Amino acid sequence: MSKMQASELDTGALNDCLSRIAAQADRGAFLQVFDHFGPRLKYFLLQKGCTDGEADDLVQDVMLTVWRKAKQYDPAKAAASTWIYTIARNRFIDAKRRERVMVDIDTCPEAEQVSEGTAEDEISQSELAQGVAAAMADLPAAQAEVIQMAFIDGKTHSEIAEELGVPLGTIKSRIRLAFARLRDVLESHR
Amino acid sequence: MNVAPPKTLETGPKHRLGDEWLVGLASGTLSEGEAVFARTCLSFVPGAAADLALAETLGAAVLERAPKAALRADARASLLAALETAQMEPPAEKQQTHGVQARQTGGVMPAVLQDYAGGDVDRMKWSYLGPGMKKVRLWQNGEGQTLWMLRAQPGVKIPEHTHEGTELTLVLKGSFHDAFGSYGPGDVEETNDSHTHDLIIDEGEECICLALTDRPLKFKGWIARAMQPFVGL
Ligand SMILES: [Zn+2]
Ligand SMILES: [Zn+2]
Numbered sequence: 001m002s003k004m005q006a007s008e009l010d011t012g013a014l015n016d017c018l019s020r021i022a023a024q025a026d027r028g029a030f031l032q033v034f035d036h037f038g039p040r041l042k043y044f045l046l047q048k049g050c051t052d053g054e055a056d057d058l059v060q061d062v063m064l065t066v067w068r069k070a071k072q073y074d075p076a077k078a079a080a081s082t083w084i085y086t087i088a089r090n091r092f093i094d095a096k097r098r099e100r101v102m103v104d105i106d107t108c109p110e111a112e113q114v115s116e117g118t119a120e121d122e123i124s125q126s127e128l129a130q131g132v133a134a135a136m137a138d139l140p141a142a143q144a145e146v147i148q149m150a151f152i153d154g155k156t157h158s159e160i161a162e163e164l165g166v167p168l169g170t171i172k173s174r175i176r177l178a179f180a181r182l183r184d185v186l187e188s189h190r
Numbered sequence: 191m192n193v194a195p196p197k198t199l200e201t202g203p204k205h206r207l208g209d210e211w212l213v214g215l216a217s218g219t220l221s222e223g224e225a226v227f228a229r230t231c232l233s234f235v236p237g238a239a240a241d242l243a244l245a246e247t248l249g250a251a252v253l254e255r256a257p258k259a260a261l262r263a264d265a266r267a268s269l270l271a272a273l274e275t276a277q278m279e280p281p282a283e284k285q286q287t288h289g290v291q292a293r294q295t296g297g298v299m300p301a302v303l304q305d306y307a308g309g310d311v312d313r314m315k316w317s318y319l320g321p322g323m324k325k326v327r328l329w330q331n332g333e334g335q336t337l338w339m340l341r342a343q344p345g346v347k348i349p350e351h352t353h354e355g356t357e358l359t360l361v362l363k364g365s366f367h368d369a370f371g372s373y374g375p376g377d378v379e380e381t382n383d384s385h386t387h388d389l390i391i392d393e394g395e396e397c398i399c400l401a402l403t404d405r406p407l408k409f410k411g412w413i414a415r416a417m418q419p420f421v422g423l
Contacts, residue, residue: 129247150219
């Protein structure tokens, strides 16, 4: 991944860390995960409006959840980065009490399927994550901007429209176009 | 596989939510009512859980590209100290459902909506909305965004109205049609302030819908306006 720094954990290394945490309660592996995600999670939480102290507390909370649930992580169901992302997102939502009823903070992403699962899809979640990351890096600037504002800044589509001064319909279509590229990535991995 | 479901499987509803809703769910930016609405819609869509997982993978990719913010100086030490008392949980025997779940048969309301509302349609406290129509409100926020259900008898006509904001209607049971098309179970109709419509419930069976409205509906004409007080949405 060209965009990553030399010291970063790649997808494989991250999965490896999680399995060492699960199997041997490996603190060294855990600290590697923490060093990789902690500062980014903090940025993510600050952008969403947490205070400095709240962000530090939530990062610790997310990382403790990663430790406690490490044995429940299933690499066949989600890339490690996706699993950690969803824990952080759910913790954030929970803290804000926005979706309290609907968010099940205890689960790993992608558990039970709708009518047919990814179970029979012989698809590597880490490869998919790498493909998605590459597609994200290649998005046209206008699409990438909207995706960033949604995920990092936690802005609603209307807020994004207002901030960029473009119609809501344009924001929606940028997101749809960006997502269509991801579907292509998914198809190419099947 | 989602791309080539067995022939016996439905291909799913013809009128669906746009993919921006997946991004909304994955990024945690939807209001509670929007999230319930989106999850209920998705429970009719084959492969929706995989789609949501794709959106979450996108979230992770964005997070991976995020700048770093300095953590407090003792962050590592306090985390290590906290590990001393943290219990590791055993591997989950059966993963709990996350995000999107299968619609499940046996009721009118998909499982995700029953979980939220605390039961199926016959457990709801329906109130009078107009001739042949009942409503129940599930959720409302301070800005007037409302998640509610409509239960209408066959053949009922809902008078012409406009919307100040957006109205999204998901059919759970039965069907209706208006100038824009016809809608059956799993179909979502989106209308906004640029259109006026009247809506006719098809003959044959009652129609039950889940609706998400931004603002109260505005009815045109005096009979319709007389109904407004009952609407209370
Ligand atoms: Zn449509
Ligand atoms: Zn309407």
